[in-house]
Amino acid sequence: MEHRQLVHFLAVLDSGSLTAAAQRVGLTQQALSKSLSRLENELGGKLFERGTRGMTATRLGESISEYARDIIASAGKLRHTASAALGLERGRLVVGLSPISAASLLGKRLTQFAQNYPNVRIDVEGGIDRDFVAALHRGELDIALSSQVGGQYDGILLEQVSSEPWGVGGCVNNQALQDAQSISDLADGNWIIGRNTDLLDDIIAETFSNAGLPMPKPGIMTTSVLFSLHALSQSDFLAILPQSLCRDFNGILWRDLSDGAWISPIYMMRRRRAHMDELVSVLLRELKG
Incomplete structure (x- = not known):
């Protein structure tokens, strides 16, 4: 068997799709299918089953996957x-x-x-x-x-x-954020909400609940950190962000209003x-x- 056949096998395994795997390795679907067929012939069994949800590894495919990963990783280190x-x-x-x-x-x-x-x-x-x-x-x-x-x-x-502390970020001229002693002082704030707080959602919700507040509703929803920082520096919006992202960005004020409870490893x-x-x-x- 060839090194590239194992690369092709893992591309299909990780993507679950011949189309996506072919794009990843730079082959046509037909060429990728032929490579998999040759590997299956050498191993003596089918590696994948086709289904409505894409390509699913057979028992043989699952059993060789970790060995294939070891070979690919070791080959990279060898080079x-x-x-x-x-x-x-x-x-x-x-x-x-x-x-x-x-x-x-x-x-x-x-x-x-x-x-x-x-x-x-x-x-x-x-x-x-x-x-x-x-x-x-x-x-x-x-x-x-x-x-x-x-x-x-x-x-x-x-x-x-x-570890990384999280807090509330806003414009350096945001008077409400400057004066806030707790999260309850920001009850009337306009918020930019991201999708990068997943692992902190429960403790953030608890902080707002203890202050008698619901979770903030987004005025802006975004996955772009850079947009969030620029928007914060030019408006009265607030956002929950890690300290390190705000520390060196001009125009951003960052406050810990959770008494150190918002922290991620x-x-x-x-x-x-x-x-x-x-x-x-x-x-x-x-x-x-």
Whole structure:
């Protein structure tokens, strides 16, 4: 069997669709189907069943999936190691960073690491935990740092390396926010609501309930952090945001009005069975401070 056949197999497994998998690996659906057929012939059984919901792995497909991920990930590390040994590069790390992680102290420590080790090439990929899990399994990332980790993922190790406080952000000239002593003082506020507080929703709702307030209704609903920050700096809107995103943005005032209750952990994510070389170990030590 060939390395690329396993890449094609995992693309279908992760996407659940021949169409999406073909786009991911840059093949036509016909070429991808032929590659899967050749792999099935070598293994002696079907890897997928077609259904109304797309491609579903058979028992054989499920049983080989983790081995396939190990092979792909190890091949990626082998290429990096070989390149270093041949002098093509002195070292390379690929790190996934969620928006909050990137804006936090961890992002600054990663930048400092790059300055301390100028012969190491660092590739930084944006995304959230779901993106990182798939990329880690494919061997495309060495580690990832994310605040939105909703639970355990098969084959992924999670280690908390930091935490991020959340509060209410608004324009520096917003008098109500300047004077607020508690969340109840913002009962008449206009709110921008995002979809990045999922893991804090219960404790945020509890804070508003204890103040005798319903959860704020959105005047604006958005998934764009950059839009939120610009809108806040130019209006009387308020938003619940992590401190790190507001700290260095001109025109934004950030207040902790939950007595420290709104806080989310930031996790380091890596493949459970991935080899941790010395470069990754050094990076992790410096990220932890």
